[in-house]
Amino acid sequence: MSDDTAHGQPGTEVATVDEERYPVPDPGLEEHLPRLTDVDEKAADRATRQVATFFGLVPILSIGFVVVYFAVPGDAWVDFGPLQANSRNLLLGLTFGLALLFLGIGAVHWARKLMDDEEKIDYRHSAASSEADKNYMLTELDKVVDESKITRRKIIGRTLLAALATILLPMIVGLADLGPWPTKKKRAETIEKTIWAPGVRVVQDITFTPIKPEDIEIGQLINGEPANLQELEGAEFQIEKAKAAVIVVRMDPNTITIPPSRQDWAIGGILCYSKICTHVGCPISLWEQQTHHLLCPCHQSTFDLGNSGVVVFGPAARALPQLPITTDAEGYIIARSDFTVPVGPSYFERDSRNDFKEGDN
Amino acid sequence: MAEPAATVNDETAVQAQTPKKELGPVFKAAAGPTKWLDDRLGIAGLGRPFLRKVFPDHWSFLLGEIALYSFIVLILSGIFLTIWFKPSMAEIEYEGSYELLRGLHMSEAYASTLDISFDIRGGLLLRQMHHWAAAVFVAAMLTHSLRIFFTGAFRKPREINWLIGVAMLTLGIINGFTGYSLPDDLLSGTGLRFVDGLIRAIPVIGTWAEFFVFAGEFPGELIIPRLYMVHILLVPALLLGLIAVHLALVVYHKHTQYPGAGRVQGNVVGYPVFPVYAAKAGGFFLIVFGVLTLMGAVMQINPVWVFGPYNPAEVTAGSQPDWYMGFVEGGIRIMPNWEWHIGSTTWSWNVAIPGLGLMGLFFGLMAIYPFVEAWVTGDKSEHHLLDRPRNNPTRTAFGVAAMTGYAMLWIGGGNDLVATQFDVSLNAVTYFLRVAVFVAPVIAFLVTKRICIGLQHADRDRMLHGAESGVIDRAPSGKYSERHRPISAAQAFTLTQHEDIPALLPATDTDGYSEKEIRREQLRRKATRFFFIDTLRRPTRAEIEEAEHHHLHPMIIGDGEHHAIEAEEEHHLAK
Structure with a gap:
C-alpha cells in the first residue's frame, strides 16, 4: 500500500536509533553544576546539622508518644478555636506523626544536600529476549513436547484438557450454597412478602x-x-x-x-x-x-x-x-x-x- | 573554585583500578554475617543489579510512590484495627464509654468500632489514619494513572503494567467500599442498601446474585463477615501480588524519563538506588506515613458515633459515599428512570446502566486505550521517552474529556449539596447534568486539542524565531518589533525529541489485498487522520537551518556563545 501522508511526511518512523531521528542533535547531558553544599564547607556543615536535628527530634517525639499514651487521660479535651479534639488522640497523633515526618524529612534533606548528586546513565535493553534465548527455548520446547509423547499419544492431551476443565466444577459448585436459591417459592416468602x-x-x-x-x-x-x-x-x-x-x-x-x-x-x-x-x-x-x-x-x-x-x-x-x-x-x-x-x-x-x-x- | 565533579570522577577511576581497597569499619563488622548469608543466598549476586540501578527524578513520578506508601500504611493500620474489630452482625447492647449510645442495641461490628474509637488508646487515631490512607491511596492511583496516560507511558513495552494498574485501581475502589461498609453504622448500612439495589438490578441473574452475596435477603447476618474476608484477605492479597508484578516490571523495563538533553530512548538518566533513592524514597515513605498520621490526628473522618447504628428505616439527608464512589453515585442520581416491564420481568436500566455499566465503561476504556492507540499509529517500537502532553493533542484531549465526564458525574454525586449550597433547583442541577455529562466532554475535547496545538505553535515559534526577550525595538521607520533570543541547545533538543506521527491518506494502491484487509487499513488511516491531521509537526532540520539563515544568526546556542550572538544581534539591528 502506498504511504501517502496528509502532510507529506514519510511513513511511520520507528525510533530505535537516536541519531537520525532528531532534527536537532543531542547536546548530551548538561554539565553537572555543584550545589552550594558541594563548594561551601560551611553550607555543608549547616545541612549536616539540619539533618542531625531532624533525626535528633525523633527519639524525643517517640518518647513523647509513650508519655502521652500512659499519662494523658482519655476524657481530656482540647478546645482551641477550630481545633476541638480528644487530647490523647491529638497528642498521640502529633507526636507519632511528627516523628515519622521528621525522620522522612531528615533522610530526604540528607539525600538532596549532601549525597553525591551527579546524574548517572544506565543503558536500556530491549524488553524482548535475545535471539539466542528465543532459539534455545524453541528448540528445547520442541524436545519437551517430543519427550512428553503428547503428540504421539493424543488421547492423553484430550483427556487432560477435559480433566482440567471439569476439575473446576467442584470449586464452582461448592459455592452454590452461598445463599438460599431465590426460586419462585422462595421469593414469595422473602422479598415479595412483608410482615x-x-x-x-x-x-x-x-x-x-x-x-x-x-x-x-x-x-x-x-x-x-x-x-x-x-x-x-x-x-x-x-x-x-x-x-x-x-x-x-x-x-x-x-x-x-x-x-x-x-x-x-x-x-x-x-x-x-x-x-x-x-x-x-x-x-x-x-x-x-x-x-x-x-x-x-x-x-x-x-x-x-x-x-x-x-x-x-x-x-x-x-x-x-x-x-x-x-x-x-x-x-x-x-x-x-x-x-x-x-x-x-x-x-x-x-x-x-x-x-x-x-x-x- | 575547585571542580568537584571532576574530582569524583577521578576517585572512581582510581577505585576501579585498585579493587582491593581497604574496607571501612562497618564492612569489617558486617563481614561475618554477610558472608554467612551470601554462602546460603548469594546476596551479592542478587543485589548487584539493584544496588546502583538508576532511576530518573521528577515530581510526577512521586504519585505512584504515594499510592504504594499509603497502601503500606493501610496494611499497617489495618492490622492494628483487626486486633479489636469484631466482624459480626450479632445484636448486643452497647456498654462502652460513649454515653450517648450506651444501652442501645447494635451489631458487634458497630460496638467494636466504637470501642476502637473510644476505649483503645490510639484506636481513633489509627481508624482515622486508615480511612484517610484509603482516600489518599485511591486518589494517588488515579492521579498516577493520569500521569501515565498524558505522558504516553502506557505504550510498548508497558501495556501489561498499565492493565495491572487498571486492575489495582478497580481493586482499590472495591476495597475502599468494603472497608467503609464494615463498621455497620447508619451511613455504611445505607451504602450496603445501595449495593443491594445495584446487585438486584443486574439483568437476569440479579436476584440470584443478591441472595448469594447477602446469604438471602438484605441485610441478613453474613454480609459483614463476608465483606471482612474480602476486605482484609482477598483483595489485599490480590493487590499485593499485583503490586509485586507492577514494581518488578518497572525494574525490568527501567523507568521512563522525560525528554531532555542527554535523555534519549536508549538510556535512562538519574540517580542510583543507593544511596540517593534509598534515602529519598525511604524518606518519602516516612513523610507520607507522617502526613497520614497527622491527618488522622487533626482531621476528623467518618465519625460513626455521630451517625448511630444501622437502621434500615432511617437515613440522613446529604448522605455521600467516599469520594471515589462519587462518580457512580452521580451516574445513579442523574440517570433517567428507564425501566422495562416485559411480561413478568423487570429490567432496571435506571440502576444497571449507571451502577454497573459506568464502572465497566470507565475501566474498560482505560484498559483498551493503549491498544487502540497502538493500532491507529501502527507503531510497534518501544517507547521509553515520555511525551509532553501537547505533542499528542488528540490523546491529551481524550484524557481531559474523560476527566470532564468523570467530573460531571462526580458533581452529580453531590447534586443535593450543589442545590443547597448554591441555592439552585435540585431538578435543574440534575437536568443540566444529564446533558452536560455528554456535552461537556466534547467541549473539553475540542478546547484541549486547540490548547495543545496552540502550545505546539509556541514551541515551534521558539524553535524557529527564538525566545521572546521582552525587549521592544523601534526601527528608524517607526516599526516596532520584539527582540528574540536564541534558545539553548538543550532546550532545542527537548522541544524536538518527540515523534511526528503521520496522518495517512486513504491507500490507493490496494492490489493483492483482500477486501477485509483494505477495509481495516482504510479505517485505520481514517483514524490516523482523526488523531493527527491537525497535529503540528515539529520543525525539520531544513526549516531550522532556513530560519537561522533568515535571522542571520543561529537560533540555538551552546554554552559560551552568548557574546558572539549578542554582537551579531547588534549588527543585525544596526542595518
Whole structure:
C-alpha cells in the first residue's frame, strides 16, 4: 500500500536509533553544576546539622508518644478555636506523626544536600529476549513436547484438557450454597412478602405506640412500623424492618386524588405508603408538606403521595407501594392486608405490571 | 573554585583500578554475617543489579510512590484495627464509654468500632489514619494513572503494567467500599442498601446474585463477615501480588524519563538506588506515613458515633459515599428512570446502566486505550521517552474529556449539596447534568486539542524565531518589533525529541489485498487522520537551518556563545 501522508511526511518512523531521528542533535547531558553544599564547607556543615536535628527530634517525639499514651487521660479535651479534639488522640497523633515526618524529612534533606548528586546513565535493553534465548527455548520446547509423547499419544492431551476443565466444577459448585436459591417459592416468602397482614396495627417507629386517626394533623407525617415487628430480634428484625417500614401522612382530602380502586385504602385523607424507595431501597424521608411530594435523600427520587405515590422526579421508575389501611374496633389504624406489590428496589423476576401507574383507576 | 565533579570522577577511576581497597569499619563488622548469608543466598549476586540501578527524578513520578506508601500504611493500620474489630452482625447492647449510645442495641461490628474509637488508646487515631490512607491511596492511583496516560507511558513495552494498574485501581475502589461498609453504622448500612439495589438490578441473574452475596435477603447476618474476608484477605492479597508484578516490571523495563538533553530512548538518566533513592524514597515513605498520621490526628473522618447504628428505616439527608464512589453515585442520581416491564420481568436500566455499566465503561476504556492507540499509529517500537502532553493533542484531549465526564458525574454525586449550597433547583442541577455529562466532554475535547496545538505553535515559534526577550525595538521607520533570543541547545533538543506521527491518506494502491484487509487499513488511516491531521509537526532540520539563515544568526546556542550572538544581534539591528 502506498504511504501517502496528509502532510507529506514519510511513513511511520520507528525510533530505535537516536541519531537520525532528531532534527536537532543531542547536546548530551548538561554539565553537572555543584550545589552550594558541594563548594561551601560551611553550607555543608549547616545541612549536616539540619539533618542531625531532624533525626535528633525523633527519639524525643517517640518518647513523647509513650508519655502521652500512659499519662494523658482519655476524657481530656482540647478546645482551641477550630481545633476541638480528644487530647490523647491529638497528642498521640502529633507526636507519632511528627516523628515519622521528621525522620522522612531528615533522610530526604540528607539525600538532596549532601549525597553525591551527579546524574548517572544506565543503558536500556530491549524488553524482548535475545535471539539466542528465543532459539534455545524453541528448540528445547520442541524436545519437551517430543519427550512428553503428547503428540504421539493424543488421547492423553484430550483427556487432560477435559480433566482440567471439569476439575473446576467442584470449586464452582461448592459455592452454590452461598445463599438460599431465590426460586419462585422462595421469593414469595422473602422479598415479595412483608410482615404486614390484615389487622396488624400501624405503630410509631420508635415508641411502638399505636396511632389513632385523630392523633394526626393535616400535613403531618409519621414514620410507622407494623406492631408485630417488636416480636422479632437480630437479623430477622433488620430484614423485616427493611421491608415493612411505612410512612403515614394526612393530607387535605380535597387536594389529593384517590383512584376509585383505592377509595377504601385510606381513612379520610390519611394514607400509608412503603417508606422503602423503589429505586435502590433507601428509606425515604424528606416530606414536602405543601406539594405532597416525598423526596428520597439518597438519589432524590420524588414521589407524589397525593397521587398514589407516582414518581414525579428522579431515577426511580415505579410508584411507592401503598398499604391499604382502616381502623380497628378500638379506633387504631390497622393494615387491611400486606402490600399488594413487592416493596423496595426492582429485581429481574419482579412482575411490575400491577404497580400503580399515572392514570390508573 | 575547585571542580568537584571532576574530582569524583577521578576517585572512581582510581577505585576501579585498585579493587582491593581497604574496607571501612562497618564492612569489617558486617563481614561475618554477610558472608554467612551470601554462602546460603548469594546476596551479592542478587543485589548487584539493584544496588546502583538508576532511576530518573521528577515530581510526577512521586504519585505512584504515594499510592504504594499509603497502601503500606493501610496494611499497617489495618492490622492494628483487626486486633479489636469484631466482624459480626450479632445484636448486643452497647456498654462502652460513649454515653450517648450506651444501652442501645447494635451489631458487634458497630460496638467494636466504637470501642476502637473510644476505649483503645490510639484506636481513633489509627481508624482515622486508615480511612484517610484509603482516600489518599485511591486518589494517588488515579492521579498516577493520569500521569501515565498524558505522558504516553502506557505504550510498548508497558501495556501489561498499565492493565495491572487498571486492575489495582478497580481493586482499590472495591476495597475502599468494603472497608467503609464494615463498621455497620447508619451511613455504611445505607451504602450496603445501595449495593443491594445495584446487585438486584443486574439483568437476569440479579436476584440470584443478591441472595448469594447477602446469604438471602438484605441485610441478613453474613454480609459483614463476608465483606471482612474480602476486605482484609482477598483483595489485599490480590493487590499485593499485583503490586509485586507492577514494581518488578518497572525494574525490568527501567523507568521512563522525560525528554531532555542527554535523555534519549536508549538510556535512562538519574540517580542510583543507593544511596540517593534509598534515602529519598525511604524518606518519602516516612513523610507520607507522617502526613497520614497527622491527618488522622487533626482531621476528623467518618465519625460513626455521630451517625448511630444501622437502621434500615432511617437515613440522613446529604448522605455521600467516599469520594471515589462519587462518580457512580452521580451516574445513579442523574440517570433517567428507564425501566422495562416485559411480561413478568423487570429490567432496571435506571440502576444497571449507571451502577454497573459506568464502572465497566470507565475501566474498560482505560484498559483498551493503549491498544487502540497502538493500532491507529501502527507503531510497534518501544517507547521509553515520555511525551509532553501537547505533542499528542488528540490523546491529551481524550484524557481531559474523560476527566470532564468523570467530573460531571462526580458533581452529580453531590447534586443535593450543589442545590443547597448554591441555592439552585435540585431538578435543574440534575437536568443540566444529564446533558452536560455528554456535552461537556466534547467541549473539553475540542478546547484541549486547540490548547495543545496552540502550545505546539509556541514551541515551534521558539524553535524557529527564538525566545521572546521582552525587549521592544523601534526601527528608524517607526516599526516596532520584539527582540528574540536564541534558545539553548538543550532546550532545542527537548522541544524536538518527540515523534511526528503521520496522518495517512486513504491507500490507493490496494492490489493483492483482500477486501477485509483494505477495509481495516482504510479505517485505520481514517483514524490516523482523526488523531493527527491537525497535529503540528515539529520543525525539520531544513526549516531550522532556513530560519537561522533568515535571522542571520543561529537560533540555538551552546554554552559560551552568548557574546558572539549578542554582537551579531547588534549588527543585525544596526542595518
